[in-house]
Amino acid sequence: AQKITQTQPGMFVQEKEAVTLDCTYDTSDQSYGLFWYKQPSSGEMIFLIYQGSYDEQNATEGRYSLNFQKARKSANLVISASQLGDSAMYFCAMRENTGGFKTIFGAGTRLFVKA
Amino acid sequence: NAGVTQTPKFQVLKTGQSMTLQCAQDMNHEYMSWYRQDPGMGLRLIHYSVGAGITDQGEVPNGYNVSRSTTEDFPLRLLSAAPSQTSVYFCASSVGDEQFFGPGTRLTVL
Numbered sequence: 001a002q003k004i005t006q007t008q009p010g011m012f013v014q015e016k017e018a019v020t021l022d023c024t025y026d027t028s029d030q031s032y033g034l035f036w037y038k039q040p041s042s043g044e045m046i047f048l049i050y051q052g053s054y055d056e057q058n059a060t061e062g063r064y065s066l067n068f069q070k071a072r073k074s075a076n077l078v079i080s081a082s083q084l085g086d087s088a089m090y091f092c093a094m095r096e097n098t099g100g101f102k103t104i105f106g107a108g109t110r111l112f113v114k115a
Numbered sequence: 116n117a118g119v120t121q122t123p124k125f126q127v128l129k130t131g132q133s134m135t136l137q138c139a140q141d142m143n144h145e146y147m148s149w150y151r152q153d154p155g156m157g158l159r160l161i162h163y164s165v166g167a168g169i170t171d172q173g174e175v176p177n178g179y180n181v182s183r184s185t186t187e188d189f190p191l192r193l194l195s196a197a198p199s200q201t202s203v204y205f206c207a208s209s210v211g212d213e214q215f216f217g218p219g220t221r222l223t224v225l
Contacts, residue, residue: 043203091158105159
């Protein structure tokens with residue numbers, strides 16, 4: 001069965017420093033996608049980055065990069081040069097590409113950026 | 116494009132009442148889904164649809180019904196509301212590698 005684990009309920013980072021948010025997953029599918037979303041205090045869900053299971057390069061989107069280690073089943077989000085506006089909840093999610101494309105989410109990590 | 120829209124934004128129900136949460140998208144996406152988010156938790160999949168006329172259950176389907184008669188609309192029906200259904204409900208549609216979320220409906224069941 002699909003499972004997403006985010007083991008860090010909360011993280012602190014100093015402004016302008018980099019931070020890594022952990023995500024491990026479990027699936028028996030060979031084809032799947034991994035996502036990260038940001039949820040600020042206003043409540044909306046904002047798509048950040050996507051990594052396909054067959055992608056050989058780690059995904060990057062601006063200050064966001066996804067450290068994909070397939071053998072370890074981990075998909076950590078790296079935020080470089082943290083900004084105060086990065087303070088939010090961050091969710092890791094996985095979509096299996098067979099059997100209906102269901103997407104499941106982890107419990108989230110709350111990131112606090114300190115000035 | 117309006118993207119994914121949800122109505123209402125807020126709703127208070129009494130136990131046992133029924134209601135429908137509306138979701139619509141104007142991006143012609145085949146895949147749509149409903150999630151609930153309880154305080155301090157991630158999103159849990161309720162139901163999803165891979166196209167008009169096709170729906171399936173997610174992780175927490177009990178107490179909810181869906182139908183998909185058109186590509187654009189994917190309503191979620193609460194049959195007999197219970198306090199355990201107090202939550203924020205998100206509708207999403209997707210194409211390719213990105214999922215677009217609606218703004219959410221905050222539902223309280225007394």
